[in-house]
Amino acid sequence: MPQKKILTFLSRSAPYGSDHAQLCLDMALASAVFEQQVNYVFLDDGIYQLLKDQNAESIGAKTLGNALETLELYGIETVLVDAVSLAQRGFSTADLLLPAQPVSRAELSAVLRDSDAVFNL
Amino acid sequence: MSCLHLINRSPVQGALPVCSTLVRGGDGVLFIEDGIYHCLQAELISNLPPDVELYCLREDLLARGVGSRVTETVESINYSRFVELCCEFDKVVSWF
Numbered sequence: 001m002p003q004k005k006i007l008t009f010l011s012r013s014a015p016y017g018s019d020h021a022q023l024c025l026d027m028a029l030a031s032a033v034f035e036q037q038v039n040y041v042f043l044d045d046g047i048y049q050l051l052k053d054q055n056a057e058s059i060g061a062k063t064l065g066n067a068l069e070t071l072e073l074y075g076i077e078t079v080l081v082d083a084v085s086l087a088q089r090g091f092s093t094a095d096l097l098l099p100a101q102p103v104s105r106a107e108l109s110a111v112l113r114d115s116d117a118v119f120n121l
Numbered sequence: 122m123s124c125l126h127l128i129n130r131s132p133v134q135g136a137l138p139v140c141s142t143l144v145r146g147g148d149g150v151l152f153i154e155d156g157i158y159h160c161l162q163a164e165l166i167s168n169l170p171p172d173v174e175l176y177c178l179r180e181d182l183l184a185r186g187v188g189s190r191v192t193e194t195v196e197s198i199n200y201s202r203f204v205e206l207c208c209e210f211d212k213v214v215s216w217f
Contacts, residue, residue: 014131016184017155045131048158053186061184090162 007031008039008115011046015064016056021049024121025067032074039078039111040071042100047085050096065097082108125149125210128156129217132165136216146172149210151203152195153178157185163192178203 009028013020032038042050054065071079081100086092093102103111112118126140126148135156144150150166150173152159159165160177169175175195182188182197191197198206207213 014155014158014185016181017130045133045155045158048131048155048185051186053188054184055186056184058180059184063184065186089158 004035004037005116006037006039006114008041008111008118010041010043010118010120011049012044013121014045014048015054016059016061020121021046021064022062022067024119025064025071027119027121028076029070029074032076038076039080039115040076041080041082041103041108041111042085043082043108044085047081047089047091050081050098050100051091052095052097054097068098071098080108080111122211123147123149125151125206125213127213127215127217128152128159129154129215131155131158132162135159137165138168140214140216141168144169144173146170149174149176149206151176151178151198151206153181153203157181157187157191160191160195161187163194166192166194176202176206 009024011021011024015021028038028040049064054063056063079098079100080103083102083104126144128135128137157177176198177195179197179199
């Protein structure tokens with residue numbers, strides 16, 4: 001049995017303007033299925049994915065917020081949100097649909113250092 | 122010749138910094154798609170001249186869960202009004 005890798009996903013895109021957010025989630029879920037240790041981080045515009053009350057029916061798309069709830073189902077327990085990105089955009093953790101843990105840039109930097117691979121989308 | 126300027130990218134990715142230097146009185150700026158995130162923080166659009174009409178597309182607000190957070194200087198419109206605006210202004214400038 002090969003050793004588990006620590007994979008960190010930096011999700012940095014808003015939910016509906018491009019498919020980056022969905023693709024990043026798909027990669028992380030696939031990695032979790034193969035029993036890798038996954039860290040999922042919302043950074044920059046990625047924090048917009050976490051806002052409550054999304055309903056993409058009005059623009060004929062799938063609501064990404066619902067899909068994010070599958071992170072936990074796939075055993076991805078380390079879900080982090082960059083505190084600076086959140087504050088810059090005028091939001092707090094109370095606005096988020098998931099209990100993502102706010103982290104500082106120093107903490108995030110340590111997460112990257114401890115990862116075997118980092119995906120940035 | 123009045124212009125309707127369309128902004129469709131988020132504040133960190135978008136072209137508003139250059140667009141706002143070219144907007145003139147009587148123009149309009151319409152925020153659509155990820156551009157609507159500009160309308161959640163008044164300071165992001167404070168560089169635009171005061172005699173410019175500001176609009177954002179309601180469908181894009183609702184999709185993103187931010188329908189109730191739009192700053193009061195921006196008028197939220199539907200697709201029909203979007204079409205009307207395209208006709209009311211002399212031309213449309215897309216900052217995609």
